[in-house]
Amino acid sequence: MILHSLCDYYQRKNKQQPGSLAPPGFEPKGIPFLILLTPDGKFAGLEDTRIPQGKKQVARVFTVPKAPPRSGAKAYTVVNPLWDHSGYLLAQPKLDKPDLPPSEKAVTLAQNQHQTFSDYLDDLQQQLPDEPGLKAIARFNADASQRQAVMEHASWPDVLKINGCNLSFRLTGETDLICQSKPLQTFFGQQALNAGDNSPEGVCLVSGETAAIARLHSGVSGVNAKPAPFAASNLAAFESYGKSQGFNFPVSTSAVFEYTTALNHLLRMDSPNKFRLGETVTVCWAEQSDPLEATLPLLFSDPPSAASADNPDARVEAITSLLNSIDNGAYHASQRSDRFYVLGLAPNSARIMVRLWQVCTVAELAERIGQYFTDLNLTGRERFGYPSLFHLLTACVLKEKADNIPPNLIADTARQILAGLPLPATLLQLALRRIRAEPKCLPSIEYRRIALLKACFNRTARARNGGAASNEELPMSLNPEDTRPGYRLGRLFAVLEKVQQEASGGQLNSTIKDRYYGAASSTPITAFTSLIKLSHAHQAKLTPGRRVNIEKLLMEIFSALDGFPAQLNLEQQSLFAVGYYHQRQALFTRQEDTTEQDDTQTEINTAIAEEAH
Numbered sequence: 001m002i003l004h005s006l007c008d009y010y011q012r013k014n015k016q017q018p019g020s021l022a023p024p025g026f027e028p029k030g031i032p033f034l035i036l037l038t039p040d041g042k043f044a045g046l047e048d049t050r051i052p053q054g055k056k057q058v059a060r061v062f063t064v065p066k067a068p069p070r071s072g073a074k075a076y077t078v079v080n081p082l083w084d085h086s087g088y089l090l091a092q093p094k095l096d097k098p099d100l101p102p103s104e105k106a107v108t109l110a111q112n113q114h115q116t117f118s119d120y121l122d123d124l125q126q127q128l129p130d131e132p133g134l135k136a137i138a139r140f141n142a143d144a145s146q147r148q149a150v151m152e153h154a155s156w157p158d159v160l161k162i163n164g165c166n167l168s169f170r171l172t173g174e175t176d177l178i179c180q181s182k183p184l185q186t187f188f189g190q191q192a193l194n195a196g197d198n199s200p201e202g203v204c205l206v207s208g209e210t211a212a213i214a215r216l217h218s219g220v221s222g223v224n225a226k227p228a229p230f231a232a233s234n235l236a237a238f239e240s241y242g243k244s245q246g247f248n249f250p251v252s253t254s255a256v257f258e259y260t261t262a263l264n265h266l267l268r269m270d271s272p273n274k275f276r277l278g279e280t281v282t283v284c285w286a287e288q289s290d291p292l293e294a295t296l297p298l299l300f301s302d303p304p305s306a307a308s309a310d311n312p313d314a315r316v317e318a319i320t321s322l323l324n325s326i327d328n329g330a331y332h333a334s335q336r337s338d339r340f341y342v343l344g345l346a347p348n349s350a351r352i353m354v355r356l357w358q359v360c361t362v363a364e365l366a367e368r369i370g371q372y373f374t375d376l377n378l379t380g381r382e383r384f385g386y387p388s389l390f391h392l393l394t395a396c397v398l399k400e401k402a403d404n405i406p407p408n409l410i411a412d413t414a415r416q417i418l419a420g421l422p423l424p425a426t427l428l429q430l431a432l433r434r435i436r437a438e439p440k441c442l443p444s445i446e447y448r449r450i451a452l453l454k455a456c457f458n459r460t461a462r463a464r465n466g467g468a469a470s471n472e473e474l475p476m477s478l479n480p481e482d483t484r485p486g487y488r489l490g491r492l493f494a495v496l497e498k499v500q501q502e503a504s505g506g507q508l509n510s511t512i513k514d515r516y517y518g519a520a521s522s523t524p525i526t527a528f529t530s531l532i533k534l535s536h537a538h539q540a541k542l543t544p545g546r547r548v549n550i551e552k553l554l555m556e557i558f559s560a561l562d563g564f565p566a567q568l569n570l571e572q573q574s575l576f577a578v579g580y581y582h583q584r585q586a587l588f589t590r591q592e593d594t595t596e597q598d599d600t601q602t603e604i605n606t607a608i609a610e611e612a613h
Contacts, residue, residue, distance in 0.1 A: 025192030030059035041139025082179035083168035133178030204252035211252035222267030375455035483560035486572030490579025
């Protein structure tokens with residue numbers, strides 16, 4: 001299913017945008033410098049293709065013939081087709097430092113590498129004798145003075161500063177590289193799809209057609225430290241029925257090329273379809289081109305993806321646009337029934353591991369993402385915005401460090417969000433544990449923790465109700481009609497804390513939250529008996545009018561309480577935390593409104609006095 005979807009993506013991209021993905025036998029590669037040649041093989045210049053990106057110079061990416069694998073002591077016997085570093089193309093030895101002479105070993109290696117390139121060039125010319133670009137390269141390669149002219153060019157020191165700097169050839173007056181000519185494209189394409197005489201034919205698992213089966217699958221970059229195969233079975237333990245390696249799961253050479261090219265394209269450095277969730281690199285794509293392909297990474301990525309680096313508000317804009325589109329019914333159109341794919345990959349020792357695979361329609365995914373952000377919606381969003389998944393999880397671990405997040409939790413949470421299912425129970429436990437251990441924290445951290453608890457609670461309530469909206473769900477702000485013990489006790493705790501703060505004139509270094517929150521939220525009977533007695537002394541210090549308002553509020557809260565429970569389970573503890581947060585926000589809002597009213601009344605009284613005078 002995954003390989004088939006990636007092959008479909010390759011075919012769709014090349015159909016809609018011809019040339020957007022590499023043709024068979026080719027791959028995108030950064031080439032910092034080009035050697036310009038005249039048709040008769042004379043050196044005409046050294047072109048610097050690099051462009052500034054921030055403080056770095058980044059090489060232009062060209063579509064060049066695919067590099068064959070090379071490693072080990074005999075690596076010098078393998079050359080990249082018509083592009084490579086200066087050791088192969090010019091016999092330039094590797095230098096430890098640009099101003100130091102090369103070692104004898106480096107000189108010998110460079111000579112062997114250049115001989116490999118010369119032999120390969122002779123062989124290629126025999127197969128394509130009429131290709132003018134090859135003739136120019138052959139004449140240039142045969143003339144040592146022309147190669148020396150490259151090293152005397154003003155830009156040559158910049159080449160030496162780049163470790164393993166790739167170079168290629170281009171004829172003057174042409175826009176394409178020599179290796180990109182039509183005859184060479186056809187030649188390398190046929191060569192790539194030809195699995196060889198020893199490779200048997202079979203029914204491809206992806207296309208269902210009879211074709212040459214690939215023994216080894218190409219590597220994929222962007223997940224492991226080095227390119228690694230996405231599908232491989234290179235150990236004897238995987239052999240069965242006398243079949244080994246790629247013949248265990250027959251995939252044609254053309255399908256291997258298509259899926260690896262598509263995956264490398266999605267995982268490229270500047271890909272707008274890519275985002276990272278911890279160690280999991282996630283890519284997404286649609287069956288047909290859809291704006292959600294670029295929007296989803298903005299919703300989950302943190303720090304912002306490359307697509308939003310120049311616009312710090314891009315994430316908020318993307319979320320707002322998505323929610324508005326859902327409200328307007330844009331994702332219910334018939335064309336939005338196209339499938340959408342999300343693939344999460346994690347590094348492993350010798351291959352790539354699938355951590356996340358989600359398939360649904362575009363409309364379903366849009367609604368699920370919209371529901372997720374609605375579940376997070378909480379009083380204070382205007383100030384703190386929509387927190388990313390990364391920030392939500394770091395708020396629930398010690399010192400807000402990403403290293404303290406359980407290994408699989410990020411991918412598990414993303415999977416549940418994309419599937420529209422309840423969030424992992426582990427996440428709820430982490431958030432509650434962190435709140436009890438660290439009741440006093442930054443307002444932004446508190447907001448994330450409570451938003452996460454609210455989302456966990458609401459999604460679980462909907463699941464109990466068969467996926468439909470439930471009366472149990474928590475709203476964005478205070479709900480005075482909610483009579484559940486946990487919610488009411490959280491509100492009560494917030495009021496008692498506010499009374500303590502007002503009685504002291506706001507001069508406290510710590511409040512009852514610092515000392516009693518853990519006990520009050522888990523074993524209320526052990527904490528509230530003492531807190532109520534303590535509150536009577538605090539209320540006596542308030543002004544008569546304020547004391548009456550507090551007493552009315554306490555009576556309203558107590559009206560739905562039937563004593564103090566001995567214990568609260570995790571669900572009730574979540575209600576306690578959200579109820580506390582809601583009541584605190586309501587109390588401060590009322591206090592601000594009261595202050596504004598007092599200021600207005602003072603201005604009116606002053607104006608009346610001045611007029612009377």
